[in-house]
Amino acid sequence: MFEIFQYQFMINAILAGTVIAILASISGSFMVLRRYSLMTETLAHSALVGVAIGIISGLSPLWMAVIVALFSAWSIEFLRSYYKLYSDAILAIFLSASLALAITIVSLAGAFNSSLFSYLFGSILSVSTADVELILGFGVIALSLLAYYHKELYFIAFDEEVAQVSGIAVKRLNFMMVSIVAVIIALSIQIVGTLLIGALMVMPTVSALRFRQGFVKTVALAVIFAQASVLLGMALSFYLSLPSGATIVLCILAIFIISLLVNRK
Amino acid sequence: MTFTPSIFDVRNLSYIVNGQNILKNLSLIIKRGEYCAVIGPNGGGKTTLIRLLLGLEKPTSGEIKLFGVELKKFKAWYKIGYVPQRVSQIDTNFPANVYEVVQMGLTAVRGNSKEKGREIIEASMEKMGILHLKDKLIGELSGGQRQRVMIARALVSKPEVLILDEPNTGVDIKSQHRFYELLRELNINEGMTILFITHDIGVIADDIARLFTVNHSLLTCNNPKEAVSCEAMSKLYGIEAHAVYNHHHHH
Numbered sequence: 146m147f148e149i150f151q152y153q154f155m156i157n158a159i160l161a162g163t164v165i166a167i168l169a170s171i172s173g174s175f176m177v178l179r180r181y182s183l184m185t186e187t188l189a190h191s192a193l194v195g196v197a198i199g200i201i202s203g204l205s206p207l208w209m210a211v212i213v214a215l216f217s218a219w220s221i222e223f224l225r226s227y228y229k230l231y232s233d234a235i236l237a238i239f240l241s242a243s244l245a246l247a248i249t250i251v252s253l254a255g256a257f258n259s260s261l262f263s264y265l266f267g268s269i270l271s272v273s274t275a276d277v278e279l280i281l282g283f284g285v286i287a288l289s290l291l292a293y294y295h296k297e298l299y300f301i302a303f304d305e306e307v308a309q310v311s312g313i314a315v316k317r318l319n320f321m322m323v324s325i326v327a328v329i330i331a332l333s334i335q336i337v338g339t340l341l342i343g344a345l346m347v348m349p350t351v352s353a354l355r356f357r358q359g360f361v362k363t364v365a366l367a368v369i370f371a372q373a374s375v376l377l378g379m380a381l382s383f384y385l386s387l388p389s390g391a392t393i394v395l396c397i398l399a400i401f402i403i404s405l406l407v408n409r410k
Numbered sequence: 411m412t413f414t415p416s417i418f419d420v421r422n423l424s425y426i427v428n429g430q431n432i433l434k435n436l437s438l439i440i441k442r443g444e445y446c447a448v449i450g451p452n453g454g455g456k457t458t459l460i461r462l463l464l465g466l467e468k469p470t471s472g473e474i475k476l477f478g479v480e481l482k483k484f485k486a487w488y489k490i491g492y493v494p495q496r497v498s499q500i501d502t503n504f505p506a507n508v509y510e511v512v513q514m515g516l517t518a519v520r521g522n523s524k525e526k527g528r529e530i531i532e533a534s535m536e537k538m539g540i541l542h543l544k545d546k547l548i549g550e551l552s553g554g555q556r557q558r559v560m561i562a563r564a565l566v567s568k569p570e571v572l573i574l575d576e577p578n579t580g581v582d583i584k585s586q587h588r589f590y591e592l593l594r595e596l597n598i599n600e601g602m603t604i605l606f607i608t609h610d611i612g613v614i615a616d617d618i619a620r621l622f623t624v625n626h627s628l629l630t631c632n633n634p635k636e637a638v639s640c641e642a643m644s645k646l647y648g649i650e651a652h653a654v655y656n657h658h659h660h661h
Contacts, residue, residue: 178504300514303504307494310464311567312487312518354505357547363505 149383157277158269158336158389162375164284165333166345170371171291172326173346174364177354178302184221184323185330186343187236190243191217192331193339196264197247201254206264207276210334214327217243222323226316267338267390269382280332287325294318299360336379338390345371348397352404370400415478416441417571417603418463423472425458432458436472436628440605442570445597446620448607454625456607457495460575464492477570488519491564493557495575495607500556502549508535509544511559515566531566538562538592554585561592572596574606 149155176184195213199206217239224235251261263271291298297318300308309315326346333342353366378393385392418440425433433455440446450456461467463474465481474481477489512531516522522530535541538558548556557577564572572593578586596602622628 296514296517299510300517303506303511303514304494306466307492307563308514308517309466310487310490310492311515312485354503358505359507359510359545359547360505361510 149380153274154270154272155379155383157272157274158379159376161272161277161280161332162336162379162393163372164280165329165336166371166375167368168284168287168329169333169342169346170349170367171364172287172322172329173371174350174353174367175298175302175322176326177347177350179305181232182343182347183233183236183240184218185326185346187221187240187243188214188218188323188327188330189334189339189342190240190247192327192334193247193264194243194250195331196261196334196339197250200260201250207279207332207335210331211328214331215324218323218327219320222320226319263338263388264334265338265340266388267334267336267341267393269336269379269389271335276335283328283332287329290321290325294321298322336375336389337393338388341390341394344394344397345375348394348401349374352397352401355404355408357408370397374400414442416475417444417477418605419473419475419478420463421473423459423462423474424470425455425462425467426470431626433462433624434627436624438622438628440603440620442603443597443601444603444620445593445618446603446605446622447618448605448622448624449609450624452609456624457575459624460573460605460607464490464573488567489570491515491561491567491569491572493560493564493572493574493577495579500548504548506548507545508540508548508551508559511548512562512566515563519567530568534562534566537565552585553581554588557581557585557589561589565596569602571603571605574604576607576609578608 173185176182192210192214194217195208195210196206198204198213199209202209221235221239224230225232297308297313300311300313301315301318305315330342330346333345337345349367349371350363352370353363356363356366358366374396375393378396379389381387381392381396382389416439418438420436420438423433423436424431436459448456448459458467462469463476465484476484477486479486509531512535513527515534516527516531532541532544535544538561540555540558540562543551543555543559548559551559561572561574561577578589581589593604593606597604
């Protein structure tokens with residue numbers, strides 16, 4: 146049963162998955178509460194453009210994904226606040242445009258292959274030790290920022306304007322939040338895949354919300370749900386040779402359905 | 411005698427959106443300890459005026475000073491408590507208990523120890539009579555209770571001025587009376603400056619010291635004599651004005 150721990154790639158995947166589950170669920174809570182869930186989907190598709198550039202240029206797809214996701218997040222925030230365009234419409238535009246761009250790039254390069262497939266749906270085989278170090282390094286920075294500013298981010302999620310009037314630097318913190326989310330998404334796509342990472346950020350929180358608790362308990366529940374589904378999903382992926390992103394998302398979907406059944410009304 | 415700057419000093423304020431004059435050339439001064447109400451027809455710019463005062467909108471032209479400091483350079487936001495219009499429209503699914511909501515008011519005030527913070531938060535809840543609701547979720551409260559939570563949050567940073575936008579929307583009559591009593595107490599006992607928007611002039615009439623009528627521009631009623639012209643103006647705007655009296659509070 147424990148043969149799963151005999152492989153270095155599996156240990157890498159479990160380490161990276163653990164960090165990603167914590168980060169995705171905590172930052173996801175803020176996104177869900179701000180009605181910004183679609184942002185996660187959109188940034189995941191933008192990250193795919195980075196992956197495409199990485200695959201055809203020989204640069205690190207992971208780093209390119211981080212750069213493009215960040216650029217995309219900042220552009221969305223800029224359009225939202227400067228032009229006051231509808232948030233959901235901007236997200237829809239970026240989502241489709243990114244996917245179109247990514248597919249065009251890889252098609253032009255003739256690189257439509259299994260490597261791309263693993264970025265779309267996640268693969269536990271693809272996580273190298275260097276990737277784990279990057280994910281751990283960034284994880285510590287992101288968690289520290291989220292911990293330090295959690296009260297501000299919570300206030301902004303509850304009521305952005307009152308938060309601003311109380312003296313909180315709302316614009317700067319929004320900017321920080323989407324940057325953190327962009328990087329988390331870019332780093333998660335190896336394990337969960339671009340098409341599926343949105344679910345890992347949104348569903349743990351939505352499931353936790355069904356239990357009608359205060360903020361601290363809700364986030365704690367979301368972290369537990371994310372962690373459980375990542376570990377279980379990776380185990381299923383390992384034993385059944387399935388894409389890890391898909392099995393992880395199916396696990397969190399099961400938790401979501403249970404949370405609906407347990408907490409009716 | 412030391413010079414104390416006005417809480418709000420507004421000069422020639424104009425706000426134009428898409429070619430429409432929402433506010434035109436409006437000037438007003440609100441001094442420390444004053445108890446003021448803003449009335450006016452819907453779409454007359456009441457809420458816009460408050461939003462401009464709080465820096466949530468940028469004026470097209472004109473000058474706003476808060477506590478003697480230009481709005482752009484103003485940093486001491488803890489001195490201002492703000493209760494927005496949306497009290498009745500709170501997201502009832504939001505994962506927040508009463509304690510967590512009131513605590514938000516202290517977010518921008520760093521430097522309190524955890525213990526001290528809890529003391530301040532509980533004192534504010536006690537004052538608003540909501541301490542027993544501490545662990546209740548915000549979505550489980552009645553309109554009147556939610557209103558008290560929002561005011562407790564606004565008061566927790568010990569502000570010198572309290573701004574409320576249509577605070578009684580979605581609140582039952584009994585709670586409304588308690589609410590006006592509370593405002594009066596804060597004004598008289600603690601010298602807090604109060605500015606609120608309402609369409610509810612019948613109820614507030616006896617208490618307020620100054621009444622601003624805003625309909626794109628401003629008519630100020632400072633004393634009973636002016637109330638006569640105020641009545642005329644109010645009629646013009648289609649507001650029942652017969653219940654308007656003005657008393658100054660002496661502290």
